[in-house]
Amino acid sequence: MSFGVRREPNPDPNDERIAPAVQRTPGTPKVSGQEPGAQKEQDWVDDRWSQMDVGPAFASNLHLPDGSVIAKALTVQLPGESRSCVAYDLATGTLRAAWSGGFLKFDATRFGLMGGQKPAVKPWLVNPAKAGFPGAKYRYLGLRRAGSRVLLEHEVNGAKLQEIVSVQGSGPHPRLIRHFSAEGVTSPLPISVGRTPEGAV
Numbered sequence: 001m002s003f004g005v006r007r008e009p010n011p012d013p014n015d016e017r018i019a020p021a022v023q024r025t026p027g028t029p030k031v032s033g034q035e036p037g038a039q040k041e042q043d044w045v046d047d048r049w050s051q052m053d054v055g056p057a058f059a060s061n062l063h064l065p066d067g068s069v070i071a072k073a074l075t076v077q078l079p080g081e082s083r084s085c086v087a088y089d090l091a092t093g094t095l096r097a098a099w100s101g102g103f104l105k106f107d108a109t110r111f112g113l114m115g116g117q118k119p120a121v122k123p124w125l126v127n128p129a130k131a132g133f134p135g136a137k138y139r140y141l142g143l144r145r146a147g148s149r150v151l152l153e154h155e156v157n158g159a160k161l162q163e164i165v166s167v168q169g170s171g172p173h174p175r176l177i178r179h180f181s182a183e184g185v186t187s188p189l190p191i192s193v194g195r196t197p198e199g200a201v
Contacts, residue, residue: 047108057143057150058104061116062087062097066126069116070096076165077103079148082174084167085119090140093154094132094192098125098176100167124173131192159185 062073064087072090077083084100099119107115132138133156141153146164154161160183168175182189 041109045108045110047106050106050108056145058117059090060104062104063116063118064097064126065119065122068129073117074143074152075104075117075119076143076150076152078165078167080167082167082170084174086165086176087119088152089129089132092129092132093138093140093156094127094129095165095178096127096129096131097123098167099123100170100174125176127192134190134192136190156189157187159183159189161189 056077058075060073060075062070062075064070070087070089073087073096074090075085075087077085082100083102084098085103086095087097088094089096097119099121102120104117105120106117109115133154136157139155141155141160143150143152145151149164149166152163154163162181164179166177166179168177
């Protein structure tokens, strides 16, 4: 008695008559489950993340208009009709940018996971990367809600700082106010205020 092996042709992954191995749930991309070789980059373009309510603070890598990228950015939405936002560099505690009129733009490439985020509008305040607490030992401790605002906690030279930001006024240069409370301060703490895109402090 002898046995033979019959080879079947590989199925076409684009053949709609072939049932998917896994039942797709609502929102699953059509390309999901296909062989990687049959997938194209445009199959993974999806901007639904931009339609989500991500809350008052969002951590990401943030691309600024001057071409710089904040690898450890935290963007905070401030309460009020101006829809103002501030962006921190959590590696240094620097308040890097502020803008009014919207939150973030999410890149649709690969569900927003590839291109990072950008400010929704042009910032009216852009600080250099080395602003913040120059020469000090800095550590980001976390954040929490304080009513309608977001409270950040920093450690600078061993002292613990709590910060809440607010914006007053309108126009091209609103007034940005940083409210600090400190605990355990044993020596003066350095802080660099920064500058606007036009160079004003």
